[in-house]
Amino acid sequence: MEQLFDQSELVNSTLKANADALLAELNWFEKVLQLRSAINAGSVAESTSIFDVQPPDLSQSNSSYGRFLVQHQLGFADRFLLFLAMVTQIKPQCLDIFLVQNPQTGQIFTEFGGRKGNVFSGFLPTAETFLFLLAADNLMLRFDLLKLFDARNPLFALNVLEYEPLPPGEPISSIPLHINKNWFEEFTTGERSKPRFSADFPAHLIETNMQYEDLVLPEHTCEHLELLDSWLQHNKTMMNDLGLRHKIKPGFRTLFYGQPGTGKSLAAAVLGKKHNLPVYRIDLSRVVSKYIGETGRNLSKVFDAAENQGWILFFDEADALFGKRTNVSDARDKYANQETSYLLQRIEDHNGLVILASNFKQNIDQAFLRRFQSVIEFPMPQASQRALLWEQGFSPLIQLEAKVNLNDIAQKFELTGGVIINVVQYATMQMLKAGGKEIRQRDIVEGIKRELKKSGRTL
Structure with a gap:
């Protein structure tokens, strides 16, 4: 019971560290959104830069997210790109400001980028959303930020961010931004779920x-x-x-x-x-x-x-x-x-x-x-190895019949470890079926006969 409690404490500690780090990043992200809105509205000094809002210091954080930032030395733009790809799964409503329609076209403003999901009704960001928020109409900065989408960027090289190939003629800025499922799990829960066998994962x-x-x-x-x-x-x-x-x-x-x-x-x-x-x-x-x-x-x-x-x-x-x-x-x-x-x-x-x-x-x-x-x-096991496999195969909680000699059986029958385990299982089931307390010699021999018959051999 004490061990279970300790494990629970460890899980809670990991979740808290991850939640605290991502909350700090979310607060910074929302401040950047607010500043972009103020800059576009002309309500701040012309010299104001979007980069004036410094991200939180997570260098001492025990979170998976904080350790990743430190390990790969991600700067302002990389961090913003990463969190933008995550935010729809953390606080999707903070992007609702981009759902406003252009009265002239009846659609979302082109400069906002973004798209609608098949099921998700909120705003899904694209590369254009990222470029608009950090560069707006600054072409030189936009061109520089496009370098982040290079395959050598750790975010893409490590498959943290992923995107499907664009149809011919589509601008690179229309790339949908989303985080890899495994990495999102690591940044939030601290561990990744294991994929199940399916047509999409035949393993x-x-x-x-x-x-x-x-x-x-x-x-x-x-x-x-x-x-x-x-x-x-x-x-x-x-x-x-x-x-x-x-x-x-x-x-x-x-x-x-x-x-x-x-x-x-x-x-x-x-x-x-x-x-x-x-x-x-x-x-x-x-x-x-x-x-x-x-x-x-x-x-x-x-x-x-x-x-x-x-x-x-x-x-x-x-x-x-x-x-x-x-x-x-x-x-x-x-x-x-x-x-x-x-x-x-x-x-x-x-x-x-x-x-x-x-x-x-x-x-x-x-x-x-x-x-x-x-x-x-991986050759056929030698007699000494077969004897060890027989000895290790049977449960230590059961007894062998007095006349059972595993060394003799190992010498006489050239079997693989997989076959030996099958015989052990058969003999053990026969013991339980008979209500006995010992593995019988005849059941071991019968089990060997059955296994040999599978490959067309006999005793």
Whole structure:
């Protein structure tokens, strides 16, 4: 009960810090709106500048918003742009002043920019709204402020602000301003919600109760995994503090290969758990579409959502897309190869850890393998490893029948960790069904028979 109270206090403290920071920013934002109105009405001295209203000092704030401002050294204009994109979700009524209609046209004043939403009845700002508020008719200042919409601006480079491509002929000032859902959650609640599997996000979150130390793998596999562990721990230091950002491509790409049940998915899950990073599994055999261009669109949604989030992307059944490329015999083959090349480029540009998984290394095109930083084998476990998997598999709260010898079973049956867990589950259910208190030898053997039969083998 005490632990729950402590967690609640921590959540409340985070929410309060975020709310206080955003309230201070809102007060500053509203003062800028008031000053712009006064300047336009000519009720203040001609020398008055919109930049006279200084933003609040949030350098000592414990809020997510304050830390972001400090980390990226955002100035007056950047901060105003960011908050303008957020304000419709914080205090939408403060933009109602822009809903006044031009009596000559019957529409919103063109210089205000903005638009109506499909459902939202208030004023949705655009880039023109931002330019009007800070620059009005000052062309030199407007041109300078347009530089903020460069893709290298942290607000866009980190996908904090996002916008859809404009139709041909539309001015850049008509760009709708809105904040990325994940970043808005971080600035307000302090944590981001995890996306659910859908047509717009064809990936499943994979989690485990096991720890990194629970992995039972050969030494050479563990050594390779330690490289991934080290990259997850030190990547930011290497790229930022050591200045390698302009010399090394972002992200890390690796191939896991080995038979089903040898621990590929589990290794990805425990790596994510150790570093507090979500792991999303994409089954390429289900995502790949027979329709030209559809696969690219499906997977682009995953990459777009994962951009700069630190997520680990785990592509299962990688052979379905990154297998040996087809000979170009018709237009469909040509587009399929172009689509694969495009997606490979997205993988190379992704700044997180990308894991491709396959049952067989030789199924993956060698041209793709050369672009990976590591290739890790997950072999069939040896007898000593199988014995440990059997021992760890059964609940410590149950007893094994006296004649059960797990070392003998491990020596006799060459099984993967995934198969062993299935047998453990079967034998445990049989014990509970019989109302007994011990795992029986015959149930373990029957469970093994059932698993072998799945792959066409017998005892």
